[in-house]
Amino acid sequence: MRDRYELHYWPSIQGRGEFVRLAFEAAGVDYADVARTQGVPNSGMPALLDWKHDGVLPTPPFAPPVLRHGKRVIAQTAAILMYLGPRLGLVGRGETARLWTHQIQLTIADAVTEAHDTHHPISGALYYEDQQAEARRRAQDFRSNRLPKYLAWFEAILARNKVNDGADRLHLVGGRLSYADLSLFQLVEGCLYAFPHATSAALDDAPLVLRLHDEVARNRRLALYLRSERRIAFNEDGIFRRYPELDR
């Protein structure tokens, strides 16, 4: 029997765990979202935190999400996706495609951190309300400078790959869906939730990014997932938060 994939992540937010969930869902591969599973021993938050407080695990995670697969315990979203990519058929063959897909994922991860820091520019240990003035300044920079810069980069990659690949299909790497496509969908979706005005405006200059986003959302398995109860709604505990004052 093959080992089942276990995702350990906070049960009430999309957060960084969602990038891993999207990969499993798009691949149609069974996985346990451990903290959200009822009636399973060691489920919920204790199971998650055990990884950090376990005294002997040779590869202790610094922070969730954490993937357990057989004896492997892997943290860091981009590392998890790099591990899963070939196993789920969500990355091209060969070192060049894998490295490039991973490099894109790392840049998406940077953008995610910056999106998070718009509402927590001072400390993750403080409430948003305790850093609201700073958040307004940081969000203004994110909307005006950083978000357009990131989108322009993704747009350039999509345009170049479209030329090189020649196919009508739109992907970041090569001619088929990769985990980077899924992650870019999630980044755009999150920014559309958190900064609807700024993101819509920025996407006017990134039409291929918008098209990729829409195509991923129409992917058969993804569309089913996004409408299911497994997809947690965006909320103001997650990475992408809708605070209207940060979008104007």
Add this chain to the structure above:
Amino acid sequence: MRDRYELHYWPSIQGRGEFVRLAFEAAGVDYADVARTQGVPNSGMPALLDWKHDGVLPTPPFAPPVLRHGKRVIAQTAAILMYLGPRLGLVGRGETARLWTHQIQLTIADAVTEAHDTHHPISGALYYEDQQAEARRRAQDFRSNRLPKYLAWFEAILARNKVNDGADRLHLVGGRLSYADLSLFQLVEGCLYAFPHATSAALDDAPLVLRLHDEVARNRRLALYLRSERRIAFNEDGIFRRYPELDR
């Protein structure tokens, strides 16, 4: 003839490029630090910026550092080190060791970003002086919460690997020097420069991290490099900056 490694990075700071420089230096492998090379066509900043403005390169870098090796153009520090690791003999064999070393590197990268954001919590496009009040708040959180948390994690890894490896040598992964050891040295060195009081205090609770730092500094090749003119001094244009008001 083997292709020469080319590092493209800002010529006047250690910055993220330093993690790549340390790998080459510790391995004793020849590389061109392109922007610092005089008299070479396309050297200096234009060569670096060409990557971003080149219209056809299929893998355009979002930001430096950038490694060029033959036809490959790779950005993102952690991805560069993942690529170089096996080629420079700075990572263990096998997927488990490589993935774990990379995961540690990604967490070091997160710590580096947080160290940077202590002096630029609002925007990289503004001067420090224009975000000094916010910087004081963020630095306080970094010194009190984040830095000790990161160091405790590295300490736990070193302790567990020491038990598992059994050797007297101290390494993050397995029984030999990896690029993660070099990067942790650089993170500690940078924090000792930027926050001498807070880092010294935090290292009291992370004696193995301090020992690893000191052992890496005594590595024969590294010691020569650190005393050479190739090692750029820390300065207030880099990631780790000494602003005394951020250390108290």
